[in-house]
Amino acid sequence: MAVTDELTALAAETLQRIDAAQSTAALDEVRVAVVGKQGSLTGYLRNMGSVPKEERAAVGKAVNQAREQVEAALEARKAALKASELDAAIEGAAVDITLPGRGQQMGTRHLINAMIDEVSELFLGLGYSVAEGTEVETDYYNFTALNAPADHPSRSMQDTFYVRDMSGDVAEVQGESDVLLRTQTSGVQVHVMEDQELPIYIIAPGKVYRRDVADPSHLPQFHQVEGLVVDRGITFGDLKGTLELVCKQIFGPDRKTRFRAHYFPFTEPSAEVDVSCGICHGEGCRMCKGTGWLELLGCGMVDSNVLKMSGIDPEEYSGFAFGMGLERMACLKYNVPDLRMLLEGDMRFLRQF
Amino acid sequence: MKVSLKWLNEYTEVPADLKAFCDRLDLTGTGVEGVETLGATFEHVVTAQVVAKEPHPDSDHMWVCQVDVGKWNIGENGECEPLQIVCGAQNFNAGDHIVTALVGAELPGDIRIKKSKLRGVVSHGMNCSERELGLGGDNEGIMILPEDAPVGMAFAEYAQLTDRVLDLEITPNRPDCLSMVGMAREVGAMYQQAFTDPLAEAAAKLPSVTAEDAAPVTDTVSIAVEDPERCARYTARVIENVKVGPSPDWLAERVTAAGSRPINNVVDVTNYILFLYGQPLHAFDHDALASEDGTVSIIVRPAHEGEKLTTLDGEERSLIPDMTVIATPERSVALAGVMGGLETEVTDATKTVLLETATFSRAHTSRTSRNLGLISESSLRYERGVDDVPIDEISQAAAALLAEVSGGSVRPGMVEVYDHRTTPVALTFRIPRFNEFVGADIPRDFIVDILVRLGCEVSDGADGDTLSVVAPTFRPDLEREVDLYEEVLRLWGMDRIPSTLPAGRERIGVRSHEELTRAKLNHTLRASGLNETMTYSFAAPDDIVRLRMDPESLGMAVELLNPMNADQSIMRQSIIPGLLKSVAYNQSHGVKNVQLYEMGTVFSTSEGRKNPKERTKVAGVLAGAMGDAAWNASPVRFDFFDGKGVLESIARELALPKVRFRVLEAADAPHLQPGRAAEMLSGGTVIGWVGELHPLAVDAFEATAPVVAFELDLNALDKATQPARPYVDVPVFPSVDVDQAFVVDEEVTHEKLCQVMSSAGGKLLEDVRLFDVYRNDERVGAHKKSMAYALTYRAPDRTLTSEEVEKAHERLVKKVCGATGASVRE
Incomplete structure (x- = not known):
């Protein structure tokens, strides 16, 4: 048989074997056997020297032809096998995607601080900054500078924790002291007015203390966010608009607010703000004790005595202040049944928020 | 303040719709706390x-x-x-x-x-x-x-057989509303309707019950006020031939409706007048006051230190000079403004009554009341302010009524010491300024009408835009123009004021450096799987000792004078006891995996300080594991390194420079388990500590060990934190990685090995990572460990040749072995 015929037969046989290869490994065996270094087709090329001169051109052409044929077929078969092997691998790798994922536990924010964050963000957006104060205050900053001088009856509105005064000063009333746990964040107002340039737009979140026995609706320590604005031309309407906006942001646009006249020594006029009950929507229910309203915060125009004591001219500047109880707000928003849960550190409670 | 609507209706018309009335009261500043029904109800x-x-x-x-x-x-x-x-x-x-x-x-x-x-x-x-x-x-x-x-x-x-009694919250600025007449005036203003003051008519009855032929009171009764600051006006009248007995029905009904218990006709009249006009009265048994010649000398004076007085409630009180007493020359007979004395009280045998109508200092009354823990209807009113001006007329009305219901007669005249009369305050009301201040347009007519109804005298001011207003003496809260603004605003209705926002000016809300630090810290702790909690700022005095911390190291505890209970009698000096209590709470409720942190204030003080020191700490506790075993996860029980890991994350996130951990010896941290305790430093600054709490400390809080804990100082973190780490070029040339294990004695620390490697490796050593610690008595040797490190060599400006790396690595190994006694583990 002529060499060219041999080549044709080899090519044909090889194409058959390629077709028959069922895996890339089997295919590779074929490749090595035919076009590998020691392959049968490669052997013809290597032996070209022994081919008679006159036949060389024809044989060379035939070898190359066969080689091209084989290589093209190898390539095509390899692609096909690879694709089916990938399909098979993918199919075998399918998982039950309803199995739980591999996550890392993220910690949670305490409900009250989450409320502080929410309120703070809101006021930052309105151009306010955040101020802070100490939790132990002197009588001056907690009461006197807030227009509640010694023996003022408004002081009995809050039951105060007194701290032993180590300076040696003695209070006029037995069991009282010049040093106390702040009963309100309002003292921060005074510090800010003393220390900061006008105009003032601040909020001051913080912990406050009153002598209440811990029960589902009272805690001896709780949190307030104080707000203070002092600027030219601030009106009662500005106070109203600001707090209405805040209530709607926090409780939802369908909740109404109402302003009730009230009394605080450090604001004049003063008001308490109620938000419409989210359970009965104003009809009256147990949650709101039949009134349709839930008490939310106290506020008012900064009393001119307070401004004067901080060296601000009440004829030139006016301002408003407010103080909201965060535990109360959190309870109204999340219906927490017992405030004491906020201080227990029960993981099953904390991880709900 | 209990207000009977039937009674109120005598002076102004009570609206028919009770709910709307209560709402109006609420909105105008008088909180309605309850409604009670009295009298025949005729159900069905x-x-x-x-x-x-x-x-x-x-x-x-x-x-x-x-x-x-x-x-x-x-x-x-x-x-x-x-x-x-x-x-x-x-x-x-x-x-x-x-x-x-x-x-x-x-x-x-x-x-x-x-x-x-x-x-x-x-x-x-x-x-x-x-x-x-x-x-x-x-x-x-x-x-x-x-x-x-x-x-x-x-x-x-x-048929109005039923009486409704409102329980009203009267704010401390409104002493006038602690009376029926005051409430009637307020309701009159609320509805802009008529109000009748019954005082003049009641006072006019006096002559009809006066025994004109009896000796004038001034003949036998004298009054001396030692300190007029404590008592601006003191008056006395005498009613003779009284028959003490039960009150007539109408009187008993009024007194009951006001929340008092009918006692006898004399006492009931004093209570009735108190509820009606807000003027406390005191009825003495005249004869118990009188000296042997029948004359009475009343002295209003400071109590003597330690003076004893038995008050009407039967308690013997020990007095101090800050308290004021009503006395005869021999002894004190009443605690001024707070409560009468038992010895001179009116009894069934009383024939002659001496009726005190007076006003006492607000501050002294308040302090006396607080010092003795004694609050009465009188003290409540005196500490808020009782108007001295109408005392004469009220005394007349009271004496007349007392004589009428007890069948007695009033002796002519009144004895009085009147040191200083309250002058009414004259104010200017600028209408345009008022409207600018509230942001509304409230008409002048309304303003004038409201002020007049509240008892002010109003006339046109200097120009058309102002009003001249004289505030009534029964409204001590109306001292300034802005006080009048409040009156008009609350009765106009706050809900009618248009809502606006403060005008936009050049202002932006910014977070302070400390707030940003806190926010990063919070994020890092939560990302580390810790849950934020809050615990009490109060602590038990022995919390620190139970925790085995050294109390000396924490300064003097801040003590509360009036704690809720002994377990909460000081302010906390560490957050850990609170957190440990929460761990115990969780463990006792079946929650084994606990990861908590709290950021909060701790307190300490020292002799001579007024305000204590407050520091913000961030503390955490870890007990159990990060979660329960799952099909694809097997959480490891928390140990020291979980706590340290949290601190390392904090160090990274806050870009703390030169962070290192130092062994804490038992003596320095007795609350931690020795050998598992470290101090965190950034440069020379101590940031805090981390470790496994001492098993005995955990036990003392009834929790189950091991509990990993840390407590860091926020201020130290805030000072150490860097705004951003400096940029370092991203490497462009390949690195050469070499794994190298050293066998060293147990005492040789990772830190020591790193120090030596880092100094020996020079610039080419980019990174050292410990990937294995192996102990085996046979293969490694007793009391030894194998520390396997992955070392990364790289040059920033070229590809390293293998010769360079080999040379550097050889030097490193040699130095490590020389400096630490290590041998190379093949």
Whole structure:
């Protein structure tokens, strides 16, 4: 048989074997056997020297032809096998995607601080900054500078924790002291007015203390966010608009607010703000004790005595202040049944928020 | 303050709609805390109307009526339906308004109304006569109401037999509202309606009960006030020949409605006047005060230190000079403004009453009340301010009433010391400024009307835009122009003010450096799987000792003078005890995996300090593991390194420079388990500590060990934190990685090995990572460990040749072995 015929037969046989290869490994065996270094087709090329001169051109052409044929077929078969092997691998790798994922536990924010964050963000957006104060205050900053001088009856509105005064000063009333746990964040107002340039737009979140026995609706320590604005031309309407906006942001646009006249020594006029009950929507229910309203915060125009004591001219500047109880707000928003849960550190409670 | 609406109605009209009235009170500043019903209630007795009247088929004198009772009888279709009632009365016609007792009603004489049949005809109630209702009258026929009487109203309400008593929250600035007259004036202003002050008329009755021929009081009674600052006005009248006994019904009813218990006619009159005008009175037994010659010398003076006085409630009180007493030359007889003395109280045997009408200092009354823990209706009013101006007239009214109800007579005249009369405050009300201040346009007429109704004298000011206002002396809270603004605003209605926002100016809200640090810290702790909590700022005095911390190291504890209980009597010096209590709480409730942190204040003080030191700490506790075993996760129990890992994350996130951990010896941190305790430093600054709490400390808080904990100082973190780490070029040339294990003695620390490697490796050593620690007595040797490191060599400016790396690595190994006694593990 002529060499060219041999080549044709080899090519044909090889194409058959390629077709028959069922895996890339089997295919590779074929490749090595035919076009590998020691392959049968490669052997013809290597032996070209022994081919008679006159036949060389024809044989060379035939070898190359066969080689091209084989290589093209190898390539095509390899692609096909690879694709089916990938399909098979993918199919075998399918998982039950309803199995739980591999996550890392993220910690949670305490409900009250989450409320502080929410309120703070809101006021930052309105151009306010955040101020802070100490939790132990002197009588001056907690009461006197807030227009509640010694023996003022408004002081009995809050039951105060007194701290032993180590300076040696003695209070006029037995069991009282010049040093106390702040009963309100309002003292921060005074510090800010003393220390900061006008105009003032601040909020001051913080912990406050009153002598209440811990029960589902009272805690001896709780949190307030104080707000203070002092600027030219601030009106009662500005106070109203600001707090209405805040209530709607926090409780939802369908909740109404109402302003009730009230009394605080450090604001004049003063008001308490109620938000419409989210359970009965104003009809009256147990949650709101039949009134349709839930008490939310106290506020008012900064009393001119307070401004004067901080060296601000009440004829030139006016301002408003407010103080909201965060535990109360959190309870109204999340219906927490017992405030004491906020201080227990029960993981099953904390991880709900 | 309890306000009887029946009583109030005598001075101003009480609105018919109770709910709307309560809302209006709430909105204008008088909080309604409760509503109580007093008097006959006549349940199920209603006003009605006869719609049809037919003769009874089997009786010649009875009628079968269809009676409209409004909402009290609802038919199947949901509409009001008339009731069939058989009635024997003859005095009515169809269309008449009557009173009907429905089934279930109980009438005087124990009559219960039931559904019944009268000669075969069903009757669902009874049309009532006045006698059947216990209202007297004859029994000729049923009660016929006027044509305009409503149908279906509760009869007690219609006939105003019931009294409603509102429990009102009177704010401390409104002493005037602690009286019926004050509340009536307030309601008059609330509704811009008439209000009648009964005082002048009541005072005018005095002459009719005065014994003109008796000796004037001034002949036998004298008053001396030692310190006029404590008592601006003191008056006394004497009522003779009183017969002490029960009060007449009307008086007892008033006093009861006001929340007091009727005692006797004399005491009840003093209480009545107190509730009516807000002026506390005190009735002394005159003869108990008098000296042997029958004269009375009253001295108002500071109490002596330690002076004893038994007050009306039977308590013996020990007094101090800050308290004021009413005294005779011999002894004190009453605690001024707070409570009378037992010895001189009015008893059944009292014949002559000395009536004190006075005003005492607000501050002294408040302090006395607080010092003795004694609050009375008097002290409540005196500490808020009692008007001295109308005392004379009130004393007249009181004496007249006292004489009237006790059958006595008043001796002519009044003894008085009146040191300083309160001058009314004159103010200017600038109408445009007011409207600018509230942001509204409230008309002048309204402003004037409200101020006048509240008792101010108002006249036109210097120009058309201002008013001259004189505030009444019974309103000590109206001192400044802005106080008048509040009055007008609250009665105009805050809800009517348009809502606006402060005008936009150049301002932006910014977070401070410390807030940003806190925010990063919070994020890092939560990303580390810790849950934020809050615990009490209060602590038990032995918390620190139980935790085995050294109390000396924490300064002096801040002590509360009036703690809620012994376990909360100081302010905390560390957050850890609170967190440890929460760990115990969780463990005892079946929650084994606990990861908590808290950021909060700790307190300490020292001799001579007024304000204590406050520091913000961030503390955490870890017990159990990060989660329960799952199909693809097997969490490892927390140990020291979980706590340290959290701190390392914090160090990274806050870009703390030169962070290192130092061994804490048992002596320095007795609350931590020795060998598992470290101090965190950034440069030379101590940031805090981390470790496993000592098993005995954990045990003392009834928690189960191991508990990993840390406590860091926020201020130190805030100072150490860097705004951003400096940029370092991202490597462009390849690195060469070499793994190298050293066998060292147990004492050789990772830190030591790193130090040596880092100094020996020079610039080419980019990174050292410990990937294995292996101990095996046979293979590694006893008391030894194998530390396997992955070392990364790289040059920033070229590809390293293998010769360079080999040379550097050889040097490194040699130095490590030389410096630490390590041997190389192949």
